[in-house]
Amino acid sequence: MSTSSSPIVLMFLLATCSGALQAQAPAVVSLSGPSQLRLGGTGQYSALVNGVSGAVVWSVNGYAGGAGSSGPISTSGFYTPALSIFAGHSVTISAATVATPVSSASLSVKILNPLPTITAGSVTQTAPGTSFVLTVSGSGFVSASQLQLAGVNTATTFLSSTELQSSLNLAAGTTSITVGVLNPDAAQKSAVTQTMTVQTIPPVSLAQATRLLDQSTFGPTLGAVQSVQQMGVAAYLNQQFATPTTRMPAIPNPPVTICPNGTFACAQSSFWKIALTGNDQLRQRVAFALSEIFVVSTDMVNARTIPSYQNLLADDAFGNFSQLVNDVATSPAMGAYLNMLNSNAAPAGQIANENFARELMQLFTTGLYLLNADGSLQLNGQGMPQPVYSQTQVQAYARALTGWTYANASGGVPTSFPNGVPNFDQPMRAIEVAHDMSAKALLSGVTLPAGQTAEQDLSGVIDSIFNHPNVGPFVGRQLIQHLVTGNPSPAYVGRVAAVFANDGSGVRGDMKAVITAILTDPEARAADSDPTAAGGHLREPILYFTGILRALQFTNVDPQGRYDGASNYTAPLGETPYAAGSVFNFFPPSYVIPGSAINAPEFAQENTAAATLRMTLADSIVRNHLTSFSIDMSPTSFLGQIASATGNPATDSANLVTALNILFTHAQMAPTLQSAIAANAALLPDIGQRVRVSTWLVISSNFYKIEQ
Secondary structure (H helix, E strand, O other), X not given: OOOOOOHHHHHHHHHHXXXXXXXXXXXXXXXXXXXXXXOOOOEEOEEEEOOEEOOEEEEEOOEEOEEOOOEEEOOOOEEOOOOOOOOOOEEEEEEEEOOOOOOEEEEEEEEEOOOOEEEEEEEEEOOOOOEEEEEEEEEOOOOOOEEEEOOEEEOOEEXXXXXXXXXXXXXXXXXXXXXXXXXXXXXXXXXXXXXEEEEOOOOOOHHHHHHHHHHHOOOOOHHHHHHHHHHOHHHHHHHHHHOOOOOOOOOOOOOOOOOOOOHHHHHHHHHHHHHHHOOOHHHHHHHHHHHOOOOOOOOOOXXXXXXXXXXXXXXXXXXXXXXXXXXXXXXXXXXHHOOOOOOOOOOOOOOOOOHHHHHHHHHXXXXXXXXXXXXXXXXXXXXXXXXXXXXXXXXXXXXHOOOEEOOOOOOOOOOOOOOOOOOOOOOOEXXXXXXXXXXEEOOOOOEEOOOOOHHHHHHHHHHHHHOOOOHHHHHHHHHHHHXXXXXXXXXHHHHHHHHHHOOOOOOOOEHHHHHHHHHHOHHHHHHHHOOOOOOOEEOXXXXXXXXXXXXXXXXXXXXXXXXXXHHHHHHHHOOOOOOOOOOOOOOXXXXXXXXXXXXXXXXXXXOHHHHHHHHHHHHHHHOOOOOOEEOOOOOOOHHHHHHHHOOOOOOOHHHHHHHHHHHHHOOOOOHHHHHHHHHHHHOOOOHHHHHHHHHHHHHOOHHHXXXX
């Protein structure tokens, strides 16, 4: 057989080789899609293989499916750039065929900044004058975002992708500005803009600042006055709301080491020190007001209970009223004072101790009679007031509050009832076998079912009282009386009660909102600009004493650094901390000056002897005759500073009186009295005498005694 191939075989081999070569030829891949993408956006890419759709593998910067640093791309070519990509850089989108041999195509895509949006913003004055801060909220902000004012770039601080900020100086009288945001890149030609209203801090005068501080602290100081002027009222209140509690330290047992004068003196010393020097002045002033509503007294309870009680009032001063009521109810101080402590379930046919149950409603939360929203009495068809609760309901509350005793040493539930080892520093705990398990019909349509624990019944008790419509006007009115005026109008009470019912966000009992409403109400601020406006109240002895000492920049000179010596000066006036003669406080909120229709609670303490003793105390202060405290009455001391702050040298009698008028009486002293004091002081040859006599005449006058 011949070894040469036949023509047919050769033709077959050539045809086979030709087909193989044709199958291995590379495919032609083409891509289409956007060549620019913005951060936060997406892009859809398509691939054609030899002019038709074909199976491909997508990649970004060489990573199949993309990577965290570049962003993912789906199997269908849908690409999302990673937010970490720096704007201005490019990524490479590639598509490779699945068939062999692999063929691919690539497309360079430039990544641009997102388009910014503005959703909100504010231009707020940081201090009276021309200094403002601009805050812009929105989306799509980057580190290179540029804020503009009326098209002009301004220094920009990048806070986040949703917030930018800038410090500004604006001309006086500016009411609105046009703000723009530009994310620099070639594609955004102009800024996104929005017009914003300029929020200004109303100028606060020395007199206005002093008056606000009189209502919200234990007495104005020069530094605090200047702070209020710089920040404005709203910022000052917010700062005080954010200031942590100055806590009263627990009294050890025995207290000899730090309290050589006994536990009562130790508690008194802590109170005075906090009142005179604490930074949380508003919190402590509100706590003091609460202590005169939710009264406990060392006349009947161990003074070692006072620190924990004072601290809970201060902690809850800016919380929710329902939490305050809960904490008061379970405190060992209140438990001992009004007999909820160790109140056992009564045997059949007998009643549980009603003391705390009754006062919880009568004095602390609802009052005796149904009230309108403005605090006025609801009268029936015969014109008579209507009681809030019945004796049966008092007994139901008493039964609901049984079973509570001292906590054990660690704060837990003790093993026996009653617990004979006092724990003055932690809330009471309940022992269920001592709790009345029967059903109880309470206020607000609440019925506690039988079989509930003491804790469940306490929660029901608080809910039933907290939601009663009387609480807002009843408590709100008393807080107004302690902070602002003894005789608030029904409209004032109604506005505060409305905030108690709803703080604007649907929250009931928000104490921050209530305190803000009280201090910023038009009636509270009326005398800022009109000294003849009605209102004010007599300074009770504690506030009279602290106000003078803080204003005159006292120094504590007690060898042990103790402050309880202050009680020696207010006790003759009928008041020392936590020593009220009864649960009705040192003075009742309903006291009316005889022969008038004026509700003026603190005047229940005022008589000829008290008036004389105040003048004697004022004399001791200006003569620097206090045992534990030193007052520098020299013209170059604090009085010189306050006079200098008003531009009036203290060496001039008229200017000195002007400064004292601002510091102590909010510039409300009668001009005739100012002139008389200045004229008589000018007759004294010694400058120091002028200062002492002028100060005594001011602080012993009715213009200071009555806080307008």
